[in-house]
Amino acid sequence: MSEVSVTKDAGGSAPATDELVVLEGVNKHFGALHVLQDIDLTISRGEVVVVIGPSGSGKSTLCRTINRLETVDSGHISIDGRPLPQEGKELARLRSDVGMVFQSFNLFAHKTVLENVTLGQVKVRKTDKQEAEGKARTLLDRVGVGNQADKYPAQLSGGQQQRVAIARALAMDPKVMLFDEPTSALDPEMINEVLEVMQQLARDGMTMVVVTHEMGFARSAANRVVFMADGRIVEESAPEQFFSNPRSDRAKDFLSKILHH
Amino acid sequence: MNVLLDNLALFREGFLGTLSLTAVSAVLALVLGLVIAGFRVSPVPPLRIFGTLWVTVLRNTPLTLLFLVAFFVVPKVLFPGINSFVLAVCACGFYTSAFIAEAIRSGINTVPMGQAEAARAIGMSFTQTMRIVVLPQATRAVVPPLSSLLIALTKNTAIAGAFDNVDLFNIQKTLSNDGYDIAMIFVWITIGYLIITYAINGLFRLLENRLEVAR
Numbered sequence: 001m002s003e004v005s006v007t008k009d010a011g012g013s014a015p016a017t018d019e020l021v022v023l024e025g026v027n028k029h030f031g032a033l034h035v036l037q038d039i040d041l042t043i044s045r046g047e048v049v050v051v052i053g054p055s056g057s058g059k060s061t062l063c064r065t066i067n068r069l070e071t072v073d074s075g076h077i078s079i080d081g082r083p084l085p086q087e088g089k090e091l092a093r094l095r096s097d098v099g100m101v102f103q104s105f106n107l108f109a110h111k112t113v114l115e116n117v118t119l120g121q122v123k124v125r126k127t128d129k130q131e132a133e134g135k136a137r138t139l140l141d142r143v144g145v146g147n148q149a150d151k152y153p154a155q156l157s158g159g160q161q162q163r164v165a166i167a168r169a170l171a172m173d174p175k176v177m178l179f180d181e182p183t184s185a186l187d188p189e190m191i192n193e194v195l196e197v198m199q200q201l202a203r204d205g206m207t208m209v210v211v212t213h214e215m216g217f218a219r220s221a222a223n224r225v226v227f228m229a230d231g232r233i234v235e236e237s238a239p240e241q242f243f244s245n246p247r248s249d250r251a252k253d254f255l256s257k258i259l260h261h
Numbered sequence: 262m263n264v265l266l267d268n269l270a271l272f273r274e275g276f277l278g279t280l281s282l283t284a285v286s287a288v289l290a291l292v293l294g295l296v297i298a299g300f301r302v303s304p305v306p307p308l309r310i311f312g313t314l315w316v317t318v319l320r321n322t323p324l325t326l327l328f329l330v331a332f333f334v335v336p337k338v339l340f341p342g343i344n345s346f347v348l349a350v351c352a353c354g355f356y357t358s359a360f361i362a363e364a365i366r367s368g369i370n371t372v373p374m375g376q377a378e379a380a381r382a383i384g385m386s387f388t389q390t391m392r393i394v395v396l397p398q399a400t401r402a403v404v405p406p407l408s409s410l411l412i413a414l415t416k417n418t419a420i421a422g423a424f425d426n427v428d429l430f431n432i433q434k435t436l437s438n439d440g441y442d443i444a445m446i447f448v449w450i451t452i453g454y455l456i457i458t459y460a461i462n463g464l465f466r467l468l469e470n471r472l473e474v475a476r
Contacts, residue, residue, distance in 0.1 A: 087304045096384025106375035120383035
């Protein structure tokens with residue numbers, strides 16, 4: 001890992017009570033399915049929140065509502081004190097402050113790795129091209145794929161692609177990073193290289209919302225575990241407490257299925 | 262005696278008429294088609310409705326009917342004294358734009374949803390997402406149907422010839438009035454059309470090969 005750290009916003013050292021992402025009474029339906037039911041969730045600056053739960057519980061949808069890739073039917077979402085605007089320039093600006101990492105990487109297939117990481121800086125932030133390239137190379141080195149800069153995404157392994165995707169998000173100097181099952185599409189031997197990058201980010205103080213099935217990551221990197229089932233937040237607690245002594249039956253049932261087999 | 266050699270100037274005028282009508286209509290149709298395809302996938306509902314209406318109306322109206330409207334209604338009601346070439350370009354261009362919009366939209370649909378999501382997630386606007394991320398990846402899928410549509414456009418311009426626009430089809434009337442063998446007239450006119458359509462064919466094949474190499 002290189003010495004260069006990502007520039008964080010000035011509020012990075014603010015007290016932990018500083019609320020960065022706030023969801024209040026959020027509801028969403030997919031047709032008849034009530035996928036998010038009265039979700040209240042507050043994420044503080046610098047906090048790492050891991051969202052876990054059975055598939056179909058609404059965790060990915062929750063993650064995607066935070067930068068409005070999914071719209072909500074009711075409720076309020078605000079980021080850094082500002083409510084999420086309607087589709088348009090305002091929303092685009094807000095999204096540029098929220099990094100997102102997808103399950104299927106979604107690197108721009110027709111652009112090289114380097115271009116993937118410079119594109120947002122140049123087109124959205126209007127950064128000078130050379131400066132953007134310098135920053136992109138630093139970030140690619142930091143996630144360990146610096147020597148792949150001139151290749152196309154399809155030439156990289158899944159783990160490498162996902163690390164490029166993390167670099168692409170970091171290049172925008174986001175206030176918060178959203179990870180939507182970042183390791184679920186990876187071969188087992190590549191999961192760790194991605195998790196290590198995420199661990200490092202967490203140690204550097206990045207605010208993170210991570211939807212994942214990696215319980216090891218939840219234990220070691222999370223400040224808080226949010227357990228979702230059937231569109232509701234069933235339980236929220238510190239990881240040690242959640243894994244050793246879950247309060248709800250639903251969480252006990254879930255953990256018994258994934259931890260002892 | 263030879264219909265072509267005796268009337269070279271007229272053939273040239275007709276050929277250039279068809280060529281210019283095709284070229285200008287094609288540019289208009291491509292630009293409009295791109296815009297309308299953008300409207301049809303836009304997040305703004307009024308634009309989507311406009312795009313759908315445009316495609317529905319123009320795609321489902323016979324081109325001859327459009328020409329009748331263009332040549333007999335538009336000059337009477339809206340723009341008296343308007344140039345017949347402009348009217349023909351509008352009729353052909355608008356009509357073809359509806360088909361091109363759908364071809365481009367089908368190309369857009371071949372690009373995985375995640376590409377556009379990733380672009381929006383880093384803060385790109387809708388137009389940036391389209392221009393920088395989606396359309397470049399859609400091009401490969403759009404090229405083959407576009408070539409068919411432009412060839413169809415070339416042949417459709419013949420209707421303008423029936424409306425007193427000087428083109429390959431139109432000169433046939435003059436020549437048969439002069440007493441030349443109608444079969445020979447059509448042979449040469451057909452060759453004129455073939456030159457244009459074959460050129461379009463070759464151009465798009467070149468484009469397709471170029472895009473093949475790029476990825």
